[in-house]
Amino acid sequence: MPALRELAHNLRRLPGNMKNAFLRHGAPTSDRARSQAVFSNFFLHVQSTRVHRHSLRASTTWALGIIALVLFVILCVTGVLLMVYYKPSATEAYDSVKDIIYVVPVGRVMRNVHRWAAHGMVVVVLLHMARVFYTASYRAPRAFNWVIGMCLLVTTLGLSFTGYLLPWDQLAFWAVTIGSNIAQSPRELTDALGITSSFDPGGFAKHLLLGADTVGQEALVRFYLLHVIVLPALACVLCGVHFWRIRKDGGLNRPAGVDESEPEPETSRPVFSETSDKSYALVGIVKGRSPVVDRGPEHTVPSWPHLLYAEMLVLVLTTIVVLVLGYTLDAPLNVLANPEVPENPAKAPWYFLGLQELVSYSAFSGGLLIPTIVVIGLLLIPFLDREQADTGVWFSGAAGRRVAWRSAVFATVFVIGGLAFSVNYGWLRDWYPHIPQLVITFVNPGTLYVLGIACWSLYVTKRTDSTRLGAIAVFTCFLVAFAILTWFATFYRGPNWGFYWSRASWPVVH
């Protein structure tokens, strides 16, 4: 009976057939097979089958984007594990977190890893943005991907912020209270204009965020949903678009003369040398001269193994770092949230502390005006700097490095000077108690920093006759100012937002 024989034969061949069905081509022993593997694999094909050697250099990217992705994956995995035990209820949340720490097997480590990965992701995403900026990788055709990146930055901050509330301890409760008050900041303007009763976008924003006037069960459910469904889903979609755009925009950016500066590697072979008779109909719809747009294939290497191994190494190293952090440093858990005993000072999560410092001058300008200016400014960078020279080169060369240094020094002096001045001498309200609030809203250290930075940038642009250098100036100033303000608000602000040299000198106010 041939059918029975065939069945037996099929059974014998089952493992091999399944392997072939999975791989759909021979074992990836040749470059072509590896490329095919990458090309035909759902997860891998977001990579190009070949990658330029420049992109593999650590100094090109410092792997920041991949690290951010790895952290996001780690967060998703640990987050799902935590979700198994976490109860998003104002009465049970805190206890369930305690249970995760003490009762759930490896729950403590999972929670710690989640925590450190989240903070790490914010840091890495910011650094990634800086890398992209300083290598001028935002330029056309990558301008839109820069915009996507900005959206991802905001989503990352949102994910971190919404997760902050879930333990339902004092730290979380009051940080979120502060955060939601920042959302309410337009009210300062509407109050000053006297139209709050009829038009209250700030109150609406806060209400939308919290579902109530104060942080409570409604806010917890909203934050929980945002944290586990809405924002992760959004981040996934944006990530997909982000990576896809990299592929479509011709891989990573690289300096114009990089191919010429070094000889071809011995091991690299023509891409399609093995089957040169193949035709590529897709070429017709791809811009440029070849599927690898703008570039010849000569300086590329197969993604498998070179890129994939590098990525795997980054994955392993990142995992080790967060695991070690999770083992050694317990994520803080304060006492149960108590709406009647405010923390003093109540501080927002660290990445919003710079904002909180600005809000302390004026809620509207610090909470809405300046962040809006910054975000719009960042978004517009690719469209304002249309130069093409020195793309892919760190700081666009020596002149840029010099501008960056000078800008950093300028911003340091300017912001620290401003802080020192306002700490020592106060501000308009201290000198003229009856001054209209509108004046303070628009004339305060925060707006002056923005104005100063803008002037500096325009000066640099004019002096160097380069929009790129002007952009470096403004971006550097922004980063430095952000870092200084965050540092200052974290370590030198105490009860009632007063200035203290150290935490030890805080007065005992409860």
Add this chain to the structure above:
Amino acid sequence: MKRLNEQVAARRTKILILVGSIVTIGLLASEAWRENFGGAWRAWQTEYRSRLKPRYRAGFSVELRQVFLPDLGRVDRCQSCHIGIDDPAMKGQPQPLTAHPGNLLAKHTPDNFGCTICHEGQGRATYLPDAHGEGIEWNEPLVDGQLVYVSCARCHVDNMPFGETTEFFGGRVSEHEIFSGQLTRTIPGAKQLNRGKQLFVSSGCLGCHSYRGFGGTLGPDLTHVGDQEPHDYDYSNLPPGVPHTPLAWLEAHFLSPGTVSPGSAMPNMGLSRDDAAALAAYMRSLRAVDVPAKYRAPSMSPKGEPASGAQLFGLFCAGCHGRDLRGGKNAKIHTPSLANPDFLSVASDEFIKTMILHGRSGTLMPAWSKHGLTDAQVTRIVGYIRSHESKGANLTKTAALHGSADSGRALYGKHCANCHGLRGEGGIGTAVLGKDFLMLASDRMILRTILEGRPQNGMPSWHDLSGSEVADLLAFLRAAEGPAVSEADVESQLAKSRPGAVKAGEVLYQNNCASCHGGKGEGALGPSLSTPEFLSTASDTFLIRAIRDGRPDTAMPAWKRLSATETADLVQFLRSLAPVTFTPAKARSDPGDADYGSLLYRKLCAECHGEAGTGGPDNELANPVFTATASDGFLFEAIRRGRSGTKMPAYGANATGSHATPAKTPLSDEQIAGIVAYLHRFAGRGERTPVWPSTRPDDAKLGREVFEGSGACMACHGEHGEGALGPGIANPRFLDEAGPGFVMGTIVHGREGTAMRKFGSWGTKALSPQQVKDTVAYLRVRASDKTRLPRRFPSTGTVGEGRELYERTCAKCHGPDGKGVEAPSLNTPEFLNAATDGFLLATIARGRRDTKMVPFGPSSSGGEQHLSAEEMRNIVHFLRSWQSPSTVEPDTDLPRRGKALYERVGCFTCHGRAGKGGVPDWNYAGGTVPSLNNLAEQMGLFEPEEVKAVLDAMRAKRDLLALKKLPPLEDLQGFQDQYKRVRELIQTGKTASKRDVNGPPPPLNMPSWREVLSPREIEAIIAYCLSLQKFE
């Protein structure tokens, strides 16, 4: 740029990935090992196993041990380390292997109860610091030692203040009985906890805090105070070194509430450190009962008696008023001392009870009826407060003392003159030194009134006076009557038998006696005097003493004011009433058989004369003066002959010389002698309770007509006899102390120097004896009415004057609005409703010892200012204006004020209502007392405009005598002369001129008002009389 060798780099990357993966797996594996094989508890169990006897060792496996208690919502893994907890062999071993001390585990088996139910901590954790809750943010750290007993209350719910009140559903439990057993119940062994409970229920914590709906709302609710978590407390004000735990916070808080909780009104209770710790532990034990019913301990004792007043006081009141009732120690809570004798003597039980039940808004005193106390419980608390009053002197013993009038005078000046006036003329209290009062008031009545007081009316109970002091006071009062005439003097006057004596006696009789004994001595309210049977058997001595000493406790006054001559005249007049001669009855040689007489008395006499001879005001045989003066012969003859014209029949079988009705059952001489012998037993009976005349159903109704209508008692004594211008008389205490005789006697005789006039035969509207009895019957009905109104003392002044006085005298302490500054708030509806005028006046007059309230009465020595009775009334009048602002009077209404004075001081008793006059005055040249409603005409004012001009001038406080010109008035000079004359007449008084020059002086004279009325008050009365002028 460095060349990149892909192949080398790829290999290096592979190695790094391999190493990294191994490290990752190693990290995960180490965590897995830590979870599965690490942990101190394994080491302890291994240690424990090595100590076991070999034969047990095999059956012991090292494993995580946990007690899962779904009912309690607990998973306790404590025995993973504390493995030997129920193994007696491990006694004395070091922790964690040691056995549990004591035998508590015998009942509380760890398998059924777990560990954390008592010891707290974190049962799920398996590492030492986390499990014990040390150094981490855990709300229930491990407890040991005495503190473990705090957890007992989780299940032993009847250690809570009121035991297991299952009816409590989170809301308020009002009107709930609190049982004594609940307050005293304890848990064996839990010494600290039990001490805490004892402190809790005796320190008055519930005065400010509430527990299950009982208690005040000033402080935080304590029902679930033990459930408060560490972060519910503010540790910023703790003294250094005190750990930041709820227990330590509570302990520090009890030791110094103001420091730990700035702004707290909580008083420092002066607890020792141990007591503070005990109370703190007890607080921690007050938790919501969250254990299922099967875990709860059965009640240890039945509920038993309701909580006593002392227990309730300890529970609710002691916190503010002090455990010794001496008031609070906290500067923030001004609580009055309840043990102050001044307070207790004037505050009636009703007042205290009302204050407790309805609170005092504006002060911290809550309305306890709304905070869980029942009426009966408050009554018990009042009883407890009252028990702090000194007992007072014994009435019987005091009555036997002979006081000294001189020291009595000093005492009177010190204690009594504030209200009764320096000369006893009355003020806030009634006039007490008048002869009319004294001749009617028996010693017993005066003593009882002094000793027991009349709190409703403001008369304090003088419990802190000694018996001899009270006796001294009585002696002083009696001395005001003057010495009594001696029998010998009267008898020598009788022997003289001067001409005209009978005539003079008749005048005296008509003025004084006729109202009771009838115009011809035929008897009415008093017995008949004119019957031949009586006059022929009553000796002169009997008559003289009956007149002089009266019949104490009856309406027959002691006529000590009559001189020997007058008494003799009266006796002679009485003798003239019947044409008989007195023949002393022969004393019988054989004394009768008293026992036999007793039987006869019960059968025949008791119906009228009462079982004990206290037959009533008119036929009382047990009266001490009667028993002292009635000879056996008199009694014998009185029974034998009866008394004609009365209900007393002649019991003698053949009674000679008698016109009385023969009795249906005649008695032999021997039987009568038996009764006489029995009557002797009445003599010397000490305490006699007044016997009220029996009344018919309609009497009270008729009495009401008299009271409200013809007699117009209502005008002075208030609509319901609660007192107004005159004293409150529908007061059961007053009626009980005074007795029917005093009341009826006062109605008939009036009281000289006051507005109370004679309602006997000499009045505008004389009352018949029956009407007098009816009125008394009505008073008794009113007195038995529970809804008695408090007495109101009307003031002749105005609210404006009261306010001036208040602002000058009281506002400094009580605040300009009466809301209290240093002194208690007065302006609260509860206080003003509960405080009678008497209470207010007595407090103003007497002050309150040991407080800043000094006496303001006229004789007070301590007060800076002396207020007259009128001024005190004005102040009370002003206080009342807070209650009902509508009573505010215009300040300048002089005629209205004059009208009030006219009625209060009693002008109307002679001059008639609205000055209509017409009261007959016996032997007065004018016949009747002159009317005053035409005074304007008499003073030369003939036109309405003239009267109006004069009144306006008086209202404007201009001196009429100094006026130069008064526009509409033609003859100003003539008017001023008349005005001056009238004013002087009122001030100096005038003796009425006699119609018959030889006759006795008319009883009604114009008294001198100089001492009683101020010039301005006289002016007001004149203004009132002027305003009465009717122009037609």
